[in-house]
Amino acid sequence: MKKHDQDYMKLQNRRTVFGIIKQQHPISRAAIAKQTGMSPTTVSRIVGELTELGYLVESEQVAAAGLGRKSTLIGLADGSVLSIGIELDRHFMSIGILDLQGNVICSDKRVRPAEEDLEETLRRIGAAIEELVRHHAIDRTRVVGIGIGLPGIVNNDKGGVVFSVQLGWKNVPLAERLKELTGYEVAVDNELKVRALAEHLKGAAIGSRRTALLGFGNGVGSALILEGEVYRGDMNSAGEIGHTTVDPNGMMCECGKAGCLQTYITIRSLLSEANQIRPIQTIEEVFEARQAGERWAIHLIDRALDYMAIAINNLVCMYNPDSVILSGELPDRFPGIHEEIEARCSSHFVWEPLRGSFRFHHSELSEWGVVIGSGLLSQNRFFQL
Amino acid sequence: MKKHDQDYMKLQNRRTVFGIIKQQHPISRAAIAKQTGMSPTTVSRIVGELTELGYLVESEQVAAAGLGRKSTLIGLADGSVLSIGIELDRHFMSIGILDLQGNVICSDKRVRPAEEDLEETLRRIGAAIEELVRHHAIDRTRVVGIGIGLPGIVNNDKGGVVFSVQLGWKNVPLAERLKELTGYEVAVDNELKVRALAEHLKGAAIGSRRTALLGFGNGVGSALILEGEVYRGDMNSAGEIGHTTVDPNGMMCECGKAGCLQTYITIRSLLSEANQIRPIQTIEEVFEARQAGERWAIHLIDRALDYMAIAINNLVCMYNPDSVILSGELPDRFPGIHEEIEARCSSHFVWEPLRGSFRFHHSELSEWGVVIGSGLLSQNRFFQL
DNA sequence: ATCATTAGTCCAATGGTGAAAATAATAGGA
DNA sequence: TCCTATTATTTTCACCATTGGACTAATGAT
Known part of the structure; x- marks a missing residue:
């Protein structure tokens, strides 16, 4: 437990206080x-104090209270603090510059050569930041840091990537390398964890205290807000x-176990299965085939x-969360998936009162x-949140 | 987030401070x-202050430090605070009276008629407490409260049992009813949650920050320490x-889903399956049959x-815990189960470095x-921990 | 205009914590 | 034995974040 003193x-x-202002x-x-x-x-x-530091401003407006003196409203001083968020x-x-509200001021998305090595990637990140900052005339002194979200296992404390297939x-x-290169403070985390953070602070799960975010597309993973x-x-x-077992008699996963979830729901696995029926290039084709009533496609996707x-x-x-968020390339590209999954789930959750206000x-x-999420992570680090 | 003031x-x-003293x-x-x-x-x-209140004592001993003045050691004043823990x-x-260290001073275990109604149960609890206190000459003024752990879903805050099959x-x-009856403060929680608390504070998971406790016997459940x-x-x-799916093509569970874990590993389900082969009364017989090499028993238990x-x-x-604790009637009565499960699991966990210092x-x-655990829960409530 | 009501500021009091000094106790020499 | 270095604990005191209450400001209702 932490030491509590006046500081x-x-x-x-x-x-x-800052948190409330950010949200409200x-x-x-x-x-x-x-x-x-x-x-x-x-x-x-x-x-x-926060106004003094330039993070807040008294907005001219006053609240329409019923009675008594009107209150002067406090707002965020946008542009006072900026951070750079990167998805790798x-x-x-993808790279974006965020203000205090989490708005993306400007952004850029570019392809990354599949076999690019570390040094090259670092150089490119530096260049991308440089370009964005220059092109949009960003005041460098306002940028408090860089946040990076990437697939894999990340030591958030130390900013090291433990492992990323x-x-x-x-x-x-x-974090260390990129700080050397750019001079900015760098925070690193797993992509889904920062995405969950973003949805929690600015997106679908505002106000929720216990949320699970699922992401599925090329891979499948999840992150928890507890x-x-x-x-x-x-x-x-x-x-x-992804390495959770959903069918002990299922297909072998590369991890050596049978029936891992990622054997079924990822784009890669769906495509590879589909190609055992007939040559198929894109995941769209699989969904089209399903739409067209082709048995194998119906089976493949229903199973997934x-x-x-x-x-x-x-x-x-x-975990008994109050909400679950579906995200990733698959639900983004095929919005119907969302309802289909929700329908399958809602028949599962056991006892009515226990669902509480549970929402998809x-x-x-x-x-x-x-x-x-990455940008917010970086801001939070700066503010010691 | 909570308001922080001097209090x-x-x-x-x-x-x-108190927490450290309790542990060390x-x-x-x-x-x-x-x-x-x-x-x-x-x-x-x-x-x-805590000494003044009677919870701590300076022990006479002094530490064998290398150099300088020896330190006076602070210890818990046993008997200064007692609490009653109940498993229903x-x-x-089962009922026990605990001291500050979590030692069971005295205890009692008695059968409970299966169809006993609420009022009768309350009366019996009251009587059991009365008997224990009187028989062991417990100073009532030292008892700070009662904790109860039971199977089912419990609203720990309000002390209400939401649902218990x-x-x-x-x-x-x-909690309300029992407080009326006994006059003591009452804290209620799910049995596995208090058990996890106990193992965390006094048992197998001391020092662990992220533990999962599994309990399996008549039912199967788990509790998390995060x-x-x-x-x-x-x-x-x-x-x-228990309502986690382990085999989508498995047996139907009473909840309407297929292949819930509780369909396989509980004593009840094992017995009911066994009885489809031949008449069997106790779970011991199943394990004996397995020992004796009977195919059906081997299959039944292996599957479980x-x-x-x-x-x-x-x-x-x-959840990536640092440890998992196995508990309950089954592992208690058949200790071999522990190693068997561990062996099955250790082939599963994916990547060596990720295991960290993971332990069963x-x-x-x-x-x-x-x-x-129930007793400690009650004490913690008293100390506002 | 006056009053009731709400917002925000100023000021003094409260009280927990930390720093430093004082005191206590102890081992190891000289 | 006495002195010194070292560590433990207590004492003293200053610091400062918070609070309550007094006060000012603003506003709608009467």
Whole structure:
């Protein structure tokens, strides 16, 4: 447990106040005081300090209260703090510059040669940042850091990539290297974990305290928000739903086990299965074949969705979240998937009262979720949140 | 996020100091200061207050330090605080009185008529407490409360039993009723959650921050310790591993799904399956039959253990704990099960470095785990931990 | 205009914590 | 034995975040 002294107390209170403003801005001091239970004095002081630092502004507007003096609303000083969010994938790299609200000010997405080596990737990242900053005349002094989300297992604390099949990396001190190169502070995390963070703060799961985000496309994975925090697990590999068994008599996975979820629901596996029937290039063709009533395609995709539902059911049983978010290339490109999975699941969850206010969500930030999450991660690091 | 003021700060610091003493007693003030980073002044004050309140004592002994003044060790004042822990099950009720260290001072276990109704159960609990207290001349003023662990879904906050198949209860305000009856504060929780708490504080998972406890016997379930806290989930039903699917083509579960874990590994299901071969009364006979090489028994139990391993694998993938604890009637009565499951699992966990220091544990508190956990729960409530 | 009501600021009091100094205890020499 | 270096604990005191209450500001209702 952490040591509590006055400094820590102050920091915590600043966190809560800042957090509330980020979520509910513009908002009055009085409202913050009411919500937090802090005295108006304290709220005033904190807001004052943050204003002094340039992060907040008193907006001209006043709240339309029923009675009494109107409150002056506090808002975020956009542009006062910027951060760079990067999504790094096998085949592409997305980059965006975010403001305090998590808005993407400007962005860029470019392909990444599949076999690009580490040094080259680092160079390219540096160049991409340089270009974006210059092209959009970004004030460098406002940029507080870089966040990177990537597929694989990441040591968020140290900013090292432990292992990434997709990028072909193993024990890469990414944060360290990129900090040397760019001079900015660098935070690194798994792509789904930052995506979950983004959806939690700005997207589908605002206000939720226990959410599971599933991502499926080229791979399949998940990330958990527990008690409002990203849950990382003992070795930073929590959420590995892809190697969860959904059918003990199923197909062999490359990991040596039978019936791992990732054997069924990833684009790669769907395509490879489809190609045993007839030559097929893209996942769209598979869905078209299904639409056209071709048996094999119906079976292939139904099976995948069935197994996905099983995995979700298992997850919900274990974690009892208040919401599940579906995201990734597959649900993005085939929105119908969402309802199909939801329908399969809802017949599963056991007892009515236990569902509580459980909800399925579709990712709201989809394509830019990882970039936004990475950028927010970096901001949070800066603010010691 | 919580409001931080001086009171809260003080409370938190007291919690950490008290927590350390509970785990590492006897220990010196200086050592506590070093561990927590607090100033010696603060530690001294807190220890002083807790001593004043009678919870701590200075033991006469001094530490064998290398050089300098020896430290006076602080220990728990046993008997200063007592609590009553109760395990309530379909067929029996266990009760114990615990001291601060979590030692069971005295205890009692008695059968519970299967169809006993709520009022009768309440009366019996009251009587059992009365008897135990009187018989062992327990100082009533020292008892700070009662903790109860039971199978089913419990609203730990309000102390209500939402649903318990085994006890036949639904929406029973247990804490409220029992407080009326006994006058003591009452805390209620799911049996496996308190058992996990007990193992975390006093048993196999001391020092672990992320543990999963599995319990299997008449039912099967699990409980999670995340970041050192019992994880309860949105509707208090986290850990429902019994309705996790382990084989989509498996047997129908009473919940309507196919292949739930509880269809395979519970004593009840094993017996019912066994009886389709030949009349069998007890689970021992099944294991004996297996020992004797009878095919059906080998298959039945192997299948159960295989599925158990799958469920554990799934759990470990999702939650990446540093340890898993096996507990319950089955592993207690057939210790070999433990190694068999472990062997099946260890071939599963994917990548060596990710295992970290992962360990399998056998429950150390076995039969009294729930009683101890319940008692500790009650104490923690009292100390506002 | 006056009053009731709400927002926000100013000021003094409270009280937990930390730093430093004082005191205590101890081992190892000289 | 006495002195010194070292570590443990207590004492003293200053610091400062928070709070409560007094006060000012603003606004709608009467």
